[in-house]
Amino acid sequence: MGRYLGGQCKVCRREGTKLFLKGIRCNTEKCSFAKRPTPPGMHGMRRASKPTYYAIQLREKQKVKRSYGMLEKQFHRFFQLATKSRGVTGRTLLQLLERRLDNVVFKALFASSRNQARQLVLHGSVFIKGKRTNIPSYLVGADQEIEIRVKDDVKKRIKERIEVIAKERGVPSWIDVDNNNLKIKIVRLPEKEDIVLAVNEQLIVELYSK
Numbered sequence: 001m002g003r004y005l006g007g008q009c010k011v012c013r014r015e016g017t018k019l020f021l022k023g024i025r026c027n028t029e030k031c032s033f034a035k036r037p038t039p040p041g042m043h044g045m046r047r048a049s050k051p052t053y054y055a056i057q058l059r060e061k062q063k064v065k066r067s068y069g070m071l072e073k074q075f076h077r078f079f080q081l082a083t084k085s086r087g088v089t090g091r092t093l094l095q096l097l098e099r100r101l102d103n104v105v106f107k108a109l110f111a112s113s114r115n116q117a118r119q120l121v122l123h124g125s126v127f128i129k130g131k132r133t134n135i136p137s138y139l140v141g142a143d144q145e146i147e148i149r150v151k152d153d154v155k156k157r158i159k160e161r162i163e164v165i166a167k168e169r170g171v172p173s174w175i176d177v178d179n180n181n182l183k184i185k186i187v188r189l190p191e192k193e194d195i196v197l198a199v200n201e202q203l204i205v206e207l208y209s210k
Contacts, residue, residue, distance in 0.1 A: 054207075056203060057204070057206055058207060060200055060204055061075075061207050064097070064204065067114075068100065069102075069114045069115055069118065074137070076208070078097060079204070079208050090202050094190075094199060096139065098194065099139045099189065099190065100137055100138070100139065100140075101121055101133060101135065102117045102136035102137075103117070104184060104186070105148070107171065108171060108175060108184045109162045109165045109166055109171060109179075110161075117136075120148065121134055121135070121138075125148055125150050125154075126146060126147070127147045127149055128140070128146050128147075129144065129145065130147075141186065142189055144185070145183060145184070145186075146184040146186075147181070147183045150182075158182060162179055172194050174187055174189065174191075174194055
């Protein structure tokens with residue numbers, strides 16, 4: 001599975017918004033975007049010309065794709081799945097992205113970033129209905145129960161991490177979390193309104209529809 005290995009802070013600066021790719025650090029004075037909110041590169045400080053409509057569409061797609069830590073091929077596959085599903089394509093795409101297993105672990109506060117949540121999944125620490133699931137892109141469904149099974153020392157670190165992360169962000173209403181047993185229950189499927197990141201999904205649909 002391909003993955004982006006470049007600098008995370010450069011991604012936020014390129015997209016012009018905080019994507020919280022480094023978790024808790026993004027809310028501290030160490031955040032690179034807070035220090036330099038300009039695009040990376042030697043010409044980043046120059047005044048940018050008015051972007052074309054295509055550039056606006058592209059930046060919106062890149063912002064969402066990078067927020068979920070996906071490469072182009074993976075993201076496009078989700079878009080194709082959304083076009084074949086019932087409902088409005090843009091909203092369905094966002095719902096599918098939110099239903100990714102690594103995102104659910106992240107939203108439950110068991111990880112400070114989606115990348116950290118992805119590692120938990122890949123290392124075989126996540127179980128759904130008692131069965132180990134190590135596919136980060138696995139789509140969770142309503143009423144499914146998810147459990148994190150790790151050694152006691154790792155479990156202790158996760159619980160300590162939860163206390164810190166909870167001060168910065170809360171758990172969305174579409175999932176129910178048992179912090180003591182590190183369990184998650186999907187109460188309902190997520191909607192666009194549950195997404196914290198400001199997204200204009202219609203721009204992404206228009207971009208891919210060309």
